[in-house]
Amino acid sequence: MVLFDQVIREVKGTVLAMPQARALVSGPEAPWQPGGNRNIVLKEDVGLELGGPECESLSCVLWTNDLSLVSDGAITLAGPDFSECMGEQRPFARIVLAGVEGFTEDNACERHTELDLVRYDLDLKGFMIRAVSRRMNEWCRISRSALRDGFSAQVLGSSLMGLMGRKPYVRSLEMLFVTSCAGDVARLKDLTSHTARVIAAMSKMAGEMSFDCGECEYQDVCDDATDLKKMRKSIMRKGRR
């Protein structure tokens, strides 16, 4: 499936061209202490807030069957690392590029959701995450003590890659972080706005049994994307059985 191939090229090109972009050393899954049952960071403990409700925020998983589009293990950060902005609220983008295998019109939606939900399995002491998939935003808080202990984009990226890499259909993973400025995050949001509609259309198809495309708000998206058309046909076939 090639649903996200073009946007992957554009997003990756944009982030790598940002003046502050730098490659982080990715390593094995970072051995960060788990937070246990308590997964919130309250204002009085916050060292850094990323992508909060009043800031630009973007989070998405873009997958491709073309493994050449993903530099496995690479973590790129455009902007200051977490410990460099103690006490701040910053805009935030986190984009995962996943090289996958075996995605078809029958399983793509379910697998996409699985990858998207992996973030909620993160259990890192001093790190809190809240997100709304449909809005493609992500609100993170990192406690002062976690920042002092060295919590960084590398720790977050490696931890997420570790969890996502356990999915049997994931072959390679690349992580892009942006903390530079609202404008940079907004540019990426523009680039991925169509992606949001593609994902919403996919979810709607998977969740509904109505095929009255004339009434659907995602008709334009489906008409443009061959893979979505295939997906719709597959679901309709199953519906008739």
Add this chain to the structure above:
Amino acid sequence: MQQTRTIALCGKGGVGKTSLCSLMVTELARGRRGRILAIDADPASGLAQSLGVRPIKSVDDIRKDLVAKLKGGEALTPKETLHALDYELFDALAEGDGFALLSIGRPEDEGCFCRVNSLLKDIIEDLAGNFDYVLIDGEAGVEQINRRVMKRVEHLILVSDTSAKGIGVANTIAKVANDSRAVDFRSLGLVLNRVRSADEAGEIGRRTALKLYGWLGEDELIRDYDFRGSPLTGMPDTSASVSMVRDILGKMNLLA
């Protein structure tokens, strides 16, 4: 990390539940005794104002928004819904000095979505598990606590002034709570408010079978703060009411 201690306050309207709840939150926060979540479950109360914070939205606003989306045909998977609600609920927290406040808002209107309410209650319980103390400023009856906030509390505090009517309502609530077990609780007791003397408190204590956790006197300072609309979080540590609240918390073993 200690287990969450949950305290719910119920009683007739106007007896001072909100003031007592605010003073308890303030005292626990001053002592830096852990994370404190105050839940305003009484649509008629002003716990937020009393604690000097301004929630930007209530749980009911979140519920209405979600119901509107569902009615509008938005296809959300259960997990998406759960995480979206979790985000909104955290955004609804008004964070003060040493505590956070969650406002439940007005009761559901007709045609409510029970599934959504049930989901919200689960998320509130989950959120509450992140705190060391949860104090719920409730309505008169205990059913609302169960229906709109959570099913299990450690202490159920019935608040009353010295009027026979107030005590009568407290006795009725206690009976309903014991008979129906609308809310699971480990202990239930009475706190009297606007008491003129220890003798008066003792006299009332003898007339009711309820366990007396303690009492607060008539306090001109609270009246003055209320009159000016000032948050009770600013009450001096040395005031009589703050001192009485400290005693009550100690008696309930909440300072341990």
